[in-house]
Amino acid sequence: MEYLDFEMPIKELQDQLEKCQIIGEESDVDVTATCKKIEKKLATARKDIYKNLTPWQRVQLSRHPNRPYTLDYIKAICGDTFMELHGDRSVKDDKAMIGGLGKIGDQSFMFIGQQKGYNTKTRQYRNFGMANPEGYRKALRLMKMAEKFGIPVVTLLDTPGAYPGLEAEERGQGEAIARNIFEMTRLKTPIITIVIGEGASGGALGIGVGDRVYMMENTWYTVISPESCSSILWRSWEFKEQAAEALKLTGTDMKKLKLIDGIIKEPIGGAHSDREGAFKAVQNQIIDAFNELKDLSDADLVAKRMDKYADMGVIKNRYKEIISINKRCNSN
DSSP states (O other): OOOGGGGGGHHHHHHHHHHHHHHHHSSSOOOHHHHHHHHHHHHHHHHHHTOOOOOOHHHHHTOOSSSSOHHHHHHHHHHHHOOEEEOOSSSSTTTTTEEEEETTTTTEEEEEOOOOSHHHHHHHHHHGOOHHHHHHHHHHHHHHHHHHOOOOEEEEEEOOOOOOHHHHHHHHHHHHHHHHHHHHTOOOSSSEEEEEEEEHHHHHHTHHHHHOEEETOOOEESSSSSHHHHHSSSSSSSGGGHHHHHHHHHHHHHTTSSSSEEOOOOOOOHHHGHHHHHHHHHHHHHHHHHHHHTTTTTHHHHHHHHHEEEEEEEEOOHHHHHHHHHHHHHHH
């Protein structure tokens, strides 16, 4: 298990517990009481640390090297029923964007998401989770297929952003993302979106328009990474903690601003500390969201989705006040 800097008190207690257990196994000394005291301290430390996380610490947890990625969730939720589909039918198959059909119980879903790698080789293979235009076009092709056969779509967001390379721009990166956003707003099938890791900029939004949008507890979703924001505002990455605070990128901030529909609680210590618990929480949220959407007609589904995004950022009280002022001015 790898530990982040703010998790070091937990590591120290964990090391003490392991040494205590070894002493008990290798000698006749009864260390049961001592081990229980350390376990109690460990549980208290975990609770205290993880209930008071700063926005930057949540960013760190979202990038934890042991955190499960898109394929981990899909395989855990769907098992052997998942069948991956490939290619955008134009350029190539983007390995940073994966998608395919899978079942939860008797219900089929089209799963789409960004996939990161676990080591140097697979990170290069997956392009660090940064999709090219063909990745977004593959995603759109699969969404259209799901619409055709009446299959709900589940998108899992985990990317530091769309690939910013010259070749991606030459093949229309901006257009591909914009096209996806446009098409997803009027897709005639339910769309459930979950941020499972990093949700950065248009790279995440390119598959992030949904009827229900959720964030896992230790994830972030914003227009720019804290490091990039810091480098623009302060000309240095040293102010990334302040940038994370100012960006209002956590699930709590996003829910307060009414930009997401809910937060999926993670096991204490993050999704990587209890993978099965994280998988079950995501599966339950998908099922609950689908049950809320499945009986809506195509017209109602699209209309509600359009209204959902049209209402974002609207300050109704201020709008009414402006209308009232305009009426008084016109009457005078």
